[in-house]
Amino acid sequence: MAWVARFLDQLKHALVPRGRVLLDICRLCRGVDLGMTLNQALAELLPPWDYAYYRERLCEERGLLDHDSSCLAPYLSVEHTVPAMLSVVGELFGVRFDRMTPETWDPRLTLREHVDMFAVWDEGVDEHAFLGYLYLDLFWHHGKTKTGMVAYTRPICVGHTATASGTRKYPSVCLVLNLAPTNPVLGFHGVRTFAHELGHCMHVLFQQVTHAITSGRHLGSDYVEIPSHVFEHMFLQRDMLKKIGRHRAYLDADAMRAWSAAHPDATCPPPERIPDELLQTTADSLAFLTLYGNLGSL
Incomplete structure (x- = not known):
């Protein structure tokens, strides 16, 4: 060492x-x-x-951005950015996220409004390709903490554990944010938080252990946190933000009409992707805020 x-x-x-x-x-x-x-x-x-x-x-x-800026937030909406981030994870690790609904899976399936459930599959193997379940509970609702942008994972069946009979006990993991349902925008801080917690989720889903006590977040903090910080760093890179960001006005025709109504003096629609100058300011801001955030240790 x-x-x-x-x-x-x-x-x-x-x-x-x-x-x-x-x-x-x-x-x-x-x-x-x-x-x-x-x-x-x-x-x-x-x-x-x-x-x-x-x-x-x-x-x-x-001239830097302090965490979430109004000029960056419209490019990082839940509707586009979350599926884009899952797609990136799928491409990198060879996994597939199948969204589960009563119509596509089981009529008895009941989920709270705004909660999504995915079956996660390893596409790189033919046998035992199923990895587990991922739940996304991203919006505040009654019964959840009201603290803004608090995220955590909740393993239901921790680990990819072999039972005494030799069968597998597959994990279910829930990623929870507390976004406002009336404003479905992740923003920069939300992307960072979502990426961090998604790292925890994938860590649990990828594990194959014999005993549940050695899975998930039961281990040393360095071992537990490294995947999450890797995900954070990856998704906050300029090229990655360009990939996962798209202005909300381009989601559909209604979104463009809503944007036009809110900006009657605009002579042209906003850029579809995050402009390069805004990405540079974001990168500079992240470097500054990261350094500033550690001043308390000096």
Whole structure:
């Protein structure tokens, strides 16, 4: 594990100085606001309750996006982006997501409104191709926590576990968000959260273990979180955002008419895909916010 220690040490030496510079900038801004001298401002600790304020302020001054921006959100709708992300996972890992409805599967199947159920299949093998079930419960409803954009996975039958009889116990996993039903938009933060939790879901669905205690999220945090962070990093790349993003106005004719009615002065429709300049701003913003989000550890 010596190489891990060396790698972490390299990250520390590369990132800590940049973080300290940014932290000093925040202290100086706060010092100006409070009428402090230069030495007083740099000697003061940045209170935890000021982090969000100066994050937004620095983003505005630098022309960056603070988490979800109104100019990016229309390109990341639930209707298009979620199927696009599942399609990417299918292409990368050779799996298929079959949406299950009473009409296509079983008349006795009953799902809450806005909840989708998928049977997940491994298309790379002929035998035991079924992997498990994936549920998407993305919108807030009565009985769910009201905390915005909280996501978690809920393994029902954890792991791909062999029973005493030699049969398989297949997993069911539920990905839960709390989006507003009246505004079905993931936005940038929602894509990040969905990607993270989708990583947990696929981790569970791909596992083949003998004992359920060694599956899912029962293991060490590094082992559990690596797939999710890989998914986050993958889906937040510029090329990937371009692939999974599409303006809501292009979903159907009604959506375009609604957009036109809301923008009567527009001379042309919006770009169908996320513009390159917006993608660049998003990439710059992500780098800044990632660094800023770790200032508390300095």
